[in-house]
Amino acid sequence: MNTNPNQATEAMMATDNLKTGAFFSQMERNVVLFKDGTNLSSDYQVSQGLTSDVYSGFVAPTGTWYGGVHNGSYYFILPWIERTFTSGFASVMPAWQAIKTASDEQGLPQVTALATIVKVEGMHRVTDAYGPIPYNNYGSGTLQNAYSAQQDVYTKFFTELDSAINVLTPFAQGNPNATLLASYDLIYGGNVVSWIKFANTLRLRLAMRIVYANAALAQAEAEKSIANPYGVITSVNDRAQIQHAAITYFHPLYEIAYTFNAGEARMSASMDAYMNGYTDPRLPVYFTKASDGKYHGVRQGIITTTWTPYTAATISSFNINTSTTPIVWMTAAESYFLRAEGALRGWNMGGLAQDFYNQGIAASFVENGLQATDAATYAANNTAVPAAFTDNSGQSGNNIAAPSTIKIAWSTTDPMETNLERIITQKWLAIYPDGPEGWAEFRRTGYPKLFPVVVNNSNGTINTAKEVRRIPFPQSEYNNNAVGVKSGVGLLGGSDGGGTTVWWDKR
Template identity: 50%
Template sequence: MKKTYKKSWLLLTGILGLFAISSCTKDFQALNTDPSKVTQSQAAGDQQSTGGFFPDMEENIFNITDYNYQVQQNLNADVFSGYMMSPDDGFGNNNTNYFMRSDWNNEMFDLGNQHIMNNWVQIRKNAGPQAQHFVAMALILKVEGMHRVTDQYGPMPYSKYGSNAFFVPYDSQKDIYTRFFTELDTAVNTLTAFVKTYPGQTPFKPFDMIYAGDYKQWLKFANTLRLRLAMRIVYADPTTAQAQAEKAVADPNGLLSTVADDAYLNMVNGLSYQNPLWNITNAYGDISMSAAMKSIIEGYNDPRETAYFLPSSYDGKYEGIRQGQNITTAEYAGFSLLNVQSTSALQIMVASESYFLRAEGALRGWNMGGGTAQSFYEQGVALSFQEKGVSMPSGYLTNTTATAAPYVDPTNSTNNVPAGNPYLNNISIAWNSGDSFEHNLQRIITQKWLAIYPDGEEAWCDFRRTGYPKLFPVVVNNSGGLISTTSFVKRIPFAADENSTNPKGVATGVQELGGPDNGGTRLWWDVNPLVP
């Protein structure tokens, strides 16, 4: 692991103001401006004083600097999701074997507050009546960035963020999700009205590195994000989940549905960066393919393996590492690295996810706008192959026999997972309408897991929520009994920095969490009775 910074910042008016922001000194006002009253000249204005804060928000959905990304997501969610494992023999006790390192685990919380919430405060403060479309965009980015934070920690400062209080209380995760849906309502309504009034206008373009300022694309993104969050809470609040999911699908602005809709952080508008996964895997050698990924993708004889990983230098095959080992030698250094280039754009959300979400909704009997669980599932699989630039093999979707392959560790047989092991993912590919609800849900989530790679944050959420795909437990559990080996890690402990800067706030967070502040306590939405 190396702490390096290779980013070239956008030289936009307003960015420098970020450094003067305090996280607890600003106030919010109601979002009640009618965007239809904006004049065309106002809509076409560059709005530098407001727009200059957006690039930093987009760059910190996933932080694009190597070290920050590594401890923000890679050495927690990417590993916990079953996608990756580190071969590094210098980490010692760390997150991968459930010794939750506070110096790593501050990062997601700190980045969310410094780069998402602080920028939101400034955008809301600076935006006048003529710039409510920018406020709407800030809301979408706020929800996208901060749902990733709450889904790691649970309760967090949200509704009172930026207040003048002596301490900032934490909201319950239930209340945070309620606000997410309300904020998406405001954003969608505002942008819909703007697009109707000013067709073809792209005032956000100078500040947007994802969709080049296309509000129609952002409306699709917002609807798909609503659908994602609705499904997240299906076991905690099924009524709200169904209502929000059906609302997302019914919105006339649509969902992400084609390769052209995929959301990536692009090198435009002066942004230049090296994909952090490229540096982490190729420059540092700190992350490789996991044993679970090898088991599933090779069991399915899935050619997406070649798009995701490189053959190992160990034996020329694709080799994955079993999660949660005390690695003290370089025996895994030659195992499969990630197939990513320094210039690869960073994936934010892919359209195939929307089809798997609709497949799950249809499986639950919800109105997903026509189509069946099977049709959405098969569309999602087919689109994923297109997104990854890989031809889907003939007969892939009708394969009724292929399941995850036993795992063999070529360097240490004690890590093997043989045939018949209950942790092998035992579901076939082909849809089976006569199969049980759980088996078909497992099909959907397993293929979704393959499709949304390398987004370990989202995959880890699905695993905690549904128990799918089946993953291998850690070999060594160094949590001191705080995390169950067979129930897997459930969350990241609250940021240690907060205990010194906002101790009363942390106390409210622990109270809202409803359990001890450790990696074994479940989040509010993690209540599926079938998941141990």
Template identity: 40%
Template sequence: MKSYYIKSLWAFATVLLLGASSCTKNFERYNTDNTGVTDDDLKADFKDLGTFLTRAQRSVINFSGGGDPNSYQLQQNLNADCYSGYFMSPNPFNGGQNNLSYFMMTGWNGETFKVGYLNIMASVNKLRVNGVDTAYPAVWAVAQILQVAGMSRVTDTYGPIPYSQAGSGKTGIAYDSQQDVYNRFFLELDSATTALRSFIGGSETLPFTFSTFDLVYNGDFTKWLQFANSLRLRLAMHLVKRDPATAQLQAEKALNPSEGGVITTNAGNMAVKVSGAGFSNPLVFIAKNWADIRIGASIQCYMTGYADPRIGRYFDKSTDESFPAQYKGIRIGSISGGSKDDYVGYSSLNYTDGNPAFSLTSPVQIMTAAEVYFLRAEAAVRNWANAGATAQSLYEQGINTSMEQWNVSVGSYVSDATSKPDAYTDPKNSANDAPAPSAITIKWDDAADINVKMERIITQKWIAMFPEGMEAWTEFRRTGYPKLFPVVNNNSGGLISTEVQIRRLPFPQNEYNTNAAEVNKAVQLLGNADNGGTRVWWDKAD
């Protein structure tokens, strides 16, 4: 693995939005190196737009030319993407003794942490040091939004993290409690959205063409504002189990029309464009070029059971000659040895069959309008203000918007009151078979109790969010939905419950080596246990 240093805001933005940066070195380097860019480099970018554009273009991390998606694979794909029920690897890494069977590998557990500090926090800190926050408040607002979007994934992976003092230059970097981190997120979103509303409603202009740098919204600050409000809503909902008062307060604020609105159409989806020679979508690269990831049994069984019209857009059919072409996923933790060839012919992302939705240049999805409709449906179920419609109408709009996103006809899907998820059968090993994970149907029932309503909302939200596994894993942990197949082989030595399933990643070993006193204090915040079975703060009810 190699190190690549970000030399501009938009290199930072692309790394964060892809959710996958290049491999990086030790966290302590963040406090001394700050991305390898001199102050004069960054100042020159703003004095000379041509230089800025050139550096921005050169600095964007790619995954198939100058680098590869190995970092993404460790950061998310072999962790959250699989824990969410979306994927499973056919590759028996370490003889099947790896994170996918709850044998937590030290070398796999730290990538999310390193990406957060070396590629996200360091870049934002460099912008702040060089005065971007005061010179260009609207641009700084986008940087703040991206920092919150990226670092929320880090805290949701580990729990307490260094945040308020990150970049302070200290040798011992204190961890903040996850509650404090979330409170800072909401304050940073306050600052960012205030600046964006001021810029949108004012006469200020930028001395450069913002759209040239914007790989998501083509320079549309209104869409950035709507994403920020949608992000606030997402983060607020994470807290419903532990801090329902804050969850309601922040959700109602996000949905207040005076704040600027949330994402309502697929034109507002948060997805980073992949363009230019040498750049690629890392998830597709891993599936297509390495054949290291295949579809998970859980999502396959929900979608085949529901006869979901999106299935042919999401997945291809199996290519294994030992059983007929069909949609067939792999159950998590079922690869205990053998060869990758044993399971590589199960369903993959659809980059070949019929009407493929994925290619090496597919934009990388972070948040969609469909997710926001389901968030609003949950707010309506909880009787919170500003949801804007009934839970049923928002639920159905979420489904319809997702179907539209994937360019399929919804047909009678929303009125289907009988279809249920399938049981799982493994054509190659009946020991992996399992009964249907749930009996939940699709059609809304307003007379159902809140638990049934929640399972419907989160199950359909989960299907709609594919293939973004980080948020899907978070939703499963905070709600228990959708009901997922448990791991087949649990090699955690009793630290992780097979039924409750994995709750977080252990802190990186490098933190114990270089920041031991502070990481041990963070472990105390977790209840004195640092393992995959330990719940993060928002995952525990008061």
């Protein structure tokens, strides 16, 4: 009589991983936000669409908000810098804590390991955007709001990934056909080996992120991933993405581009320059043609009160199929490009930089439905360079020279820095539209070279040539955690603005 018929009991939750499974799905659905019955496409827009997607050079905002005086021109709108933080701390972290508590009670360390991998995937995006975050002491009573320096957050990421991989590797070896949380896992359907490969590749990604801040640690963590018995992602089938077979959804960029006020984001000028200059076969996969049958982007930071009719007719939009276009956390191509950079630096990546570079291009082509033979032709092109940008939006004064002269084909006689630009440029093209990763890699390496903002409304706090380096802490932290956020600002080494660099941003 005292049992609530609408609520699961402890006994029920202990059956078939119910106690952990629902929280695991919650974590996965809050790494990249999408319309799922709780989150909306607009949540994606304010969590990354109006920050990292724009600053990565993938996307240009074409909404009419505030006459163009907004994040796109470096004037931060406070509600637009909030969701990146809260998606992590209101959804990912509490769900992980619940899983850890339940899994510890049930003696299931392998379930905690899976959840920890997802936690690191979600939370590295948060620290990469803001810098210091209240991560290391999360869940420890009154200390949960204290901020950790970013270098300490990254150290904990590596400790957590090492531990998770060390738990899952012997589990997979001893239980080769076993799955974990299969009914709840939206990425791999519970395939433990796939999760180990993803975790190793994630560790490699984060290792490369800190290469200019702590080269020794970066190399050590990267080489661990290659040495693991299951290694890193090498197959397109192992790339990490939300499976349409597991949950019905569409990529949020569809609504943003096609139903939000007739289009609030479009192809960027930087994508225009690189993809048109290279005559890139992925162009029709990524974007739609403008009314003249060509592909056109638009500069970031154009000040305007209206885009009609320019947006619909003269600027390319996103080519999105609402039933098949996936949300991707990590491509197979990225894995190869990470190894290419590691090998270029002299690390033991299990092969040569040139081979990994060409494999990265090939993987990207296959991932986008193109042929490996097309990839080989593209990779051998030693003449094409990025193009100059000619504005097609109906505004004058936005034309600009090509951002770079980097060619596609690998050259063993080129200096390391030239080949690094080559690797990062092709990685950037391959990971589109993953804005958080594209923006982080641009800040880390300076590549690809992107067009500067047309109008900089930061009042001098952001250098136009260096571009935006982080987003400020959200207002909710100043309202609800004043002491904590003050400590975070103190750890920045600069003001809480978009011109201050995060710890790993050393170039």
